[in-house]
Amino acid sequence: MAQKTIDLCNKAAELNYSDKLRHGNIIELPSEGRLVVSGDLHGHRKNFKRIAAFADLANNPDTYLVFQEILHGGKDEPHSGCLSFLLFFDILKLKLKFPEQVQLVMGNHDTAIVTDSDVMKGGKEMNEAFKYSLRQCFEDDFEEVNETIKEYLLSQPLAVKTTSGIWVSHSIPGDQHISDFDHEVFDRELFPDDLLRGEPAYLLTWGRRHSQEKQDEFAKALGIKIFILGHQKQDTGFSKIGENLIILTSEHNHGCLMALDIARCYTIDELIECIVPLASVEV
Numbered sequence: 001m002a003q004k005t006i007d008l009c010n011k012a013a014e015l016n017y018s019d020k021l022r023h024g025n026i027i028e029l030p031s032e033g034r035l036v037v038s039g040d041l042h043g044h045r046k047n048f049k050r051i052a053a054f055a056d057l058a059n060n061p062d063t064y065l066v067f068q069e070i071l072h073g074g075k076d077e078p079h080s081g082c083l084s085f086l087l088f089f090d091i092l093k094l095k096l097k098f099p100e101q102v103q104l105v106m107g108n109h110d111t112a113i114v115t116d117s118d119v120m121k122g123g124k125e126m127n128e129a130f131k132y133s134l135r136q137c138f139e140d141d142f143e144e145v146n147e148t149i150k151e152y153l154l155s156q157p158l159a160v161k162t163t164s165g166i167w168v169s170h171s172i173p174g175d176q177h178i179s180d181f182d183h184e185v186f187d188r189e190l191f192p193d194d195l196l197r198g199e200p201a202y203l204l205t206w207g208r209r210h211s212q213e214k215q216d217e218f219a220k221a222l223g224i225k226i227f228i229l230g231h232q233k234q235d236t237g238f239s240k241i242g243e244n245l246i247i248l249t250s251e252h253n254h255g256c257l258m259a260l261d262i263a264r265c266y267t268i269d270e271l272i273e274c275i276v277p278l279a280s281v282e283v
């Protein structure tokens with residue numbers, strides 16, 4: 001099992017680096033097709049099945065499906081462990097099958113795994129829980145599998161954007177880090193140090209509670225119109241924040257996805273209409 005998992009992560013990382021849609025660390029989608037965006041999954045297998053069924057990639061070759069924050073969390077956590085890597089491996093298998101159609105953007109929990117840092121979720125420190133279960137599963141091969149997962153996570157793009165001005169990333173920097181954010185991180189090779197606290201990939205994935213003024217400033221700097229993010233928990237599945245930001249979540253029974261026509265220009269209220277409750281998707 002270990003070698004298969006190592007090969008899976010390595011192949012998926014190679015696909016990330018060689019993706020022809022990738023420019024620097026941003027996936028620039030073609031000007032036509034359908035974009036399906038998932039919020040944080042955190043090991044929620046049932047919602048993954050609903051998202052995959054909704055996207056139906058095999059029958060919709062022009063559909064692009066974005067995942068984020070798959071790792072940490074989930075129901076099956078014996079002995080204080082965390083088995084979310086099992087879902088993560090299944091999503092990587094889907095990526096191998098549909099390399100350009102399936103995109104995983106970097107989340108803050110990914111940065112915690114790469115930098116081996118503490119990260120709390122629901123009162124539980126997830127990095128140790130994750131390593132505990134990974135060690136239980138892979139025993140003597142734990143170190144090698146863990147390193148390969150980290151290499152994969154580092155290979156991920158930071159964002160996906162459309163020509164119509166929609167930007168999908170896990171979060172955006174907090175208000176105090178917007179003006180001096182190092183935009184070069186989108187264009188150059190990423191290193192593990194970029195994911196450390198205070199560094200650009202960290203700031204991009206950990207930011208919370210944004211003001212309209214700073215959302216506007218960051219949108220202008222990126223040349224985009226509307227942000228679609230995950231990261232911040234939403235009990236109802238989504239929130240509209242100000243005039244140009246939507247947060248989605250897919251990690252509980254009220255989770256949602258968003259499905260939109262890449263060629264069309266949307267207002268934020270029209271995008272809200274594109275949100276689909278996952279409970280409504282038949283699997």
Ligand SMILES: [Mn+2]
Pocket residue numbers: 040069107108109170205230231232
């Ligand atoms: Mn997050």
